[in-house]
Amino acid sequence: MRLAYNFDWGVLWRAPYGVWLLQGIWLTIQLGLIAWIIALVLGVILGTMRIAPWPWVRRLATAYVEVFRNVPFLVQLFFWYFAGPMLFGQTLMFKINAISGLNYYVAIVGLGLYTASRVAEHVRAGFASIARDQFQAALSTGLTEIQMYRFVIIPYALRIIIPPLTTEFLTIFKNSSVAMTIGVAETTFMTYKIDSETFHGLEATTGAMVVYLLIGLGVVKLMGMIESRFRIAGLVGRK
């Protein structure tokens, strides 16, 4: 079969394309890591709120999770980027839009807020899997609810949910690619850019796939190390 196409794998490392790709990779890593920190902190708070004894706290957290889960991430990003500044009124809007690299910040925050809703669900599921008697045992020694959560329940739950959190960590890097739609020059954006200059998008895309695979391997390795470090003796780990 004769393909009407000349492969040119050199686009992956020839300057300036190789440099572009590297810059893109660096941005992908930044996006993923910073957004992950936001997502973790916010997610644990939200997940804990979901099982709080006060109904309005629970409802607030549930509303957050439902909104951020049921709207596609791309739509969320567009909303924050295009409509977001307008929410602050005319004068502030112009100031905000003038910030250079605005799309970068919006992407990180947007990604963090979105992923936080998913982390919150895993945290809630983690709590739900802990037997009620464990809560009661802690309380029976005189600990307050806050002490119980802080020293017994949350550390325990976090360890249980390391496997689903690993998946979420992987997903955050994949979702970072959506930021290209608002012009953030990360890996996938660069792929597109290379193609528009060289028409060798196939090679560029394949290269990008390898990049994401490697990031994925890194994440799994990292979380595996964390899992063994914090392993609870006797609990069944991932098979």
Place this chain on the structure above:
Amino acid sequence: MFDAVWRNLPYLLAGYWVTVKLTFFALIGGITLGILVGLGRISKRKWIYYTVTFYVNLIRNIPLILVIFWFYFVMPIIVGRPMDPFPSAVISFIIFEATYFGEILRAGYQSVSRDLIQAAYSTGMTYWQTTRYILVPIAFRRMLPSMITQSIVTYQDTSLAFVIGLPELVRRTSIVDGLEVRSIQLFGFVAVVFFITCYLGSIVSRRFEVQKERGF
């Protein structure tokens, strides 16, 4: 209040129709291929297992946008001429979503006890008969909630076909936004549309989950 939306409603709704069509084809193809993927992942034959596992692990580690791009670049080479975004998107989605449905199905298959399968074999049924009449129906009911959830995810993911210019809802909204610059209204509208549809979908899924507890 939502005047920009009303003015462009027909245009936007036509875009939503594309969204729905893409979701439909993606689901049909994704689930069909997914059934095979799931079976492949529990196959005893080494070469099937390794090929399918490689494919699944590859796809699940890369972003959907990239897969969409990849097929958009690949298809013209194979077919010999530039390709329309819709078929390209459909194929990308089928290939992508099949891995996720495949894993759900695999988990469903494995939850059906071996003893039940062996009981079927002992009455003389072949592998395909057992699979078709016993394994798939029982596993299917168990997996329904996850399948619905994944379908909702697919529906949301169609927005990513934006990047190859597919005129679905989000792309059309951003085009209108370029003209009208009523971003809050327009993107708010899209967000609400997705929110309502997905939320309803998740309620349906939860209904099945309750049934699952009671039934098989």
Place this chain on the structure above:
Amino acid sequence: MIEIREMSKWYGDFQVLSRIDEVIHRGQTVVVCGPSGSGKSTLLRCINGLEPFQEGEVLVDGVSVSDPSTNLYQLRQKIGMVFQRFELYPHMTALQNITLAPIKVKKKSREEAGKKAMELLARVGIPDKASSFPANLSGGQQQRVAIARALAMEPEVMMFDEPTSALDPEMIKEVLDVMIDLAKGGMTMVVVSHEMGFAREVADEIIFMDEGKIIERGTGEEFFKNPKSERTKDFLSKILI
């Protein structure tokens, strides 16, 4: 020490406890037995405020449990509780399990709490397991750590919710021995259990509960030899060999 007056509890429409009346004096050991679902475990949890109740009163050392102004956390420091499934914190060592509450609630220093914890571990017979995690301990050892954990707060009452029901037969004795020791040492104890040998040896009073009500009370041999109610006779015949 503990007074329960006409206490009733409902879960929705279902009545779990019905007009419970009981007085437990300091130093007494009371054993509660009965079929499952009779409300025994719930009764214990109402005493230390882990479960609310709708009617009646529970007084611990004069303090009303259901009074909104009562500080439940302080109250719980006086009541130690041991659970059927041990409920040790799986991510902490035995020592850490025991010292957590003394450090965080009683504000003791690490050294002080650690010293007391080691004493308690020695008292329950396993000082060498201080740095072991629960998963590496046998059921009997875990339960003994749980008892030490409850004792670490220097409670005035100890409550046990079927402490040996989840144990393999060969480990039941080691836990019961610790409990007998405690009872003989003068601790006020409320024990939900089917271990009638234990009841015979140390119980000052035995209560039989069924369907949320106290059916019969007795002391020692009287209870076993001449149960007054049919249901008590029926239950005893099933669990006594």
